[in-house]
Amino acid sequence: MxxxxxxxxxxxxxxxxxxxxxxxxxxxxxxxxxxxxxxxxxxxxxxxxxxxxxxxxxxxxxxxxxxxxxxxxxxxxxxxxxxxxxxxxxxxxxxxxxxxxxxxxxxxxxxxxxxxxxxxxxxxxxxxxxxxxxxxxxxxxxxxxxxxxxxxxxxxxxxxxxxxxxxxxxxxxxxxxxxxxPWWLARKGRLEEAERSLHRLGETDAASKLAMIIETDRFEQEMEAGSTYWDCFRNVNLRRTEISVGVYAIQVLSGIYLINYGTYFFTLAGLPTQNAFDMGIGFLAVGFLGTCLSWVLLQHFGRRTIYNVGLAVLAILQLVIGILDCIPNYKNHTGVIWAQSSLMLVWNFFYDLSIGPVCFVIICETSATKVRAKTIALATAVQAVLGIVMTVAIPYLINPDQANLRGKLGFFFGSLAALSLVWSYFRVPETIGRTFEELDIMFERGVPTRKFGGYKI
Missing domain, CATH: 1.20.1250.20 (MFS general substrate transporter like domains)
Incomplete structure (x- = not known):
């Protein structure tokens, strides 16, 4: 909805x-x-x-x-x-x-x-x-x-x-x-209800799982993880909040708001109206396929790998789209128009194969359990604020009576995606297969980003 x-x-x-x-x-x-x-x-x-x-x-x-x-x-x-x-x-x-x-x-x-x-x-x-x-x-x-x-x-x-x-x-x-x-119930001291909830969720050894939840919560209390919005910016939580906010904000910075203007973009690129409409539907269809395929990647490759490789591909595709728009007498080259429009479909496929779905995985796994809801709320708010900015800016950047950038908008979003890639390479850790307690320990110990994947506890 x-x-x-x-x-x-x-x-x-x-x-x-x-x-x-x-x-x-x-x-x-x-x-x-x-x-x-x-x-x-x-x-x-x-x-x-x-x-x-x-x-x-x-x-x-x-x-x-x-x-x-x-x-x-x-x-x-x-x-x-x-x-x-x-x-x-x-x-x-x-x-x-x-x-x-x-x-x-x-x-x-x-x-x-x-x-x-x-x-x-x-x-x-x-x-x-x-x-x-x-x-x-x-x-x-x-x-x-x-x-x-x-x-x-x-x-x-x-x-x-x-x-x-x-x-x-x-x-x-x-x-x-x-x-x-069960995590919320355990934090509230309603341990019997938490164990019943674990049974309903299919846990074969609910008592052991509950013990791990209690231990994780105890460890976060020792870390002073807190439970307020201010606590999201204190101590070790600051790094975790930065990662969560960053990966969600990059969705906007890499150009996802162009989806709302997909059909309009294809029309401005020079496609006939009906073809532009068909491209708009195809835009979303490849996104559906990409997200489904991302589930396979998530089982076999790390979150960090999928995220960084995907972001690199998105930056390259946007820059290529911008370069194609610089060809002289652009409107007279039908092949170039179709190539540019097709690259937008490819871009959306890789977005929904990588940073689109993986963003939510990273947010859930890097935030501390006690402040998870508030960390996600902060990330959502920042992403929405950037969305408001793009909602105002894109019409002025793309409209023929304004900046009339057309495909040159690829230079703008491609550059932002490239800068985002530099940040994610140094800040987004590998979290695949880790329990929340293990992640708490690694963040508490200040494990460097690139050592998360192979770190032994």
């Missing part, structure tokens, strides 16, 4: 029924004004910043499951605002409030996933979050393409908003079957 909502809104700007009901007449047709487009598009990321930071406290006070349940009910309520909105101010309120809760989900999902699955599946389950983003975008494109055929009735945009209730109807009946995080 976090990907569905902004993708849906971006598609509705071009929908006749939405333009007629929410826009104004201009030269014989209806349009949504640029300030309102920016305002509505900002509602989701601004809400994410606030929602992510706010989610850390109730997750620690009331647990992952209770917080998630309240958020699901909140989503069901806020969709009513979006569904019945018939003016831009009301829709903006719905988008902002919706973004608040969606920001909370981004914190809850990786924290909960990393605490309920065995270490062998930790990479696959946490990286699955990236696949959810891709599926949300694909669904939004498919839904709006279908409802666009309904003509100028309000159902053309009301049905897409209403479909968000489907997820609520699926999730709520399943909530009783979801156990609470």
């Amino acid at each position: 976090l990907a569905f909502d902004p993708q849906l809104l971006g598609n509705l700007y071009a929908q006749p029924a939405f333009q007629k009901d929410f826009g104004y007449e201009y030269q014989g047709s209806y349009i949504i004004s640029a300030p309102w487009q920016t305002g509505l598009s900002m509602g989701n990321p601004v809400g994410q910043v606030l929602g992510a930071l706010a989610a850390g406290y109730p997750m620690e006070w009331y647990g992952r499951k209770a917080t998630f349940s309240v958020c699901v009910i909140g989503t069901a309520t806020i969709v009513f605002i979006q569904f019945f909105a018939r003016s831009l101010p009301v829709l903006l309120v719905g988008e902002l409030l919706g973004g608040l809760i969606l920001g909370a989900y981004v914190v809850i999902a990786p924290a909960y996933a990393s605490e309920v699955c065995p270490a062998a599946l930790r990479g696959t389950l946490t990286s699955y979050i990236n696949l959810c983003f891709v599926m949300g975008q694909l669904l939004a494109n498919g839904v709006t393409a279908g409802t666009n055929q309904l003509g100028n009735t309000h159902w053309a945009y009301s049905i897409p908003f209403a479909l968000q209730w489907v997820w609520v109807l699926i999730i709520i009946p399943g909530m009783p079957f979801a156990p609470e995080s």
Whole structure:
């Protein structure tokens, strides 16, 4: 839903029924004004910043499951605002409030996933979050393409908003079957409930697993890991917070926000409109495939290796796209236009094969368990702030009446990706196969980044 909502809104700007009901007449047709487009598009990321930071406290006070349940009910309520909105101010309120809760989900999902699955599946389950983003975008494109055929009735945009209730109807009946995080229960001293939760999760030796959780928590107390946002920046946690924030921020810096402008980018590159639309669908389809293949890589290669190699490939591809845009009489070379557009698809494939899904694995494995929710919240907030910057900047960089960079935008994002690679090479450690206690010990001992993989405890 976090990907569905902004993708849906971006598609509705071009929908006749939405333009007629929410826009104004201009030269014989209806349009949504640029300030309102920016305002509505900002509602989701601004809400994410606030929602992510706010989610850390109730997750620690009331647990992952209770917080998630309240958020699901909140989503069901806020969709009513979006569904019945018939003016831009009301829709903006719905988008902002919706973004608040969606920001909370981004914190809850990786924290909960990393605490309920065995270490062998930790990479696959946490990286699955990236696949959810891709599926949300694909669904939004498919839904709006279908409802666009309904003509100028309000159902053309009301049905897409209403479909968000489907997820609520699926999730709520399943909530009783979801156990609470045994890590959270153990920290609260509810050891019997923690052991029952481990049994429900399929642990054959729940007592030993619980003993390890208690020992890890005791060790983090000795490390003074703390449990507040301030503690994320104290002692050994500062390094762990830096890594988590860094890998999430690099998603934006490497150019992922171009996905929101994929079809527009292909049009500006010179592709016919229908071909540009087909390329936009292909953009997301290869992302789906890339994320699924990343699960195979995560089982056989280290997180650090996949992340750094993937980031290097992304930087090279962006720079090549920029170079192709410098060819004289660019618009007259159809082959160059197709090559540039195809490279964007290749770029998205490698993004979703590497830094897209692996980012969530690294965030979950490098953050201390006591401040995991707050570390993820900080990383989410920083990423969302950078997303707001890109939401404002990219239209000015890419539009023909502004900077008109077209494919030269590859130089901008390629350079940022190259700088990010330098940082990740020296700062992102190898965490594959390590228990949370082992990672606590290595961070406490200040093990150098490049020695994490082969370090013996």
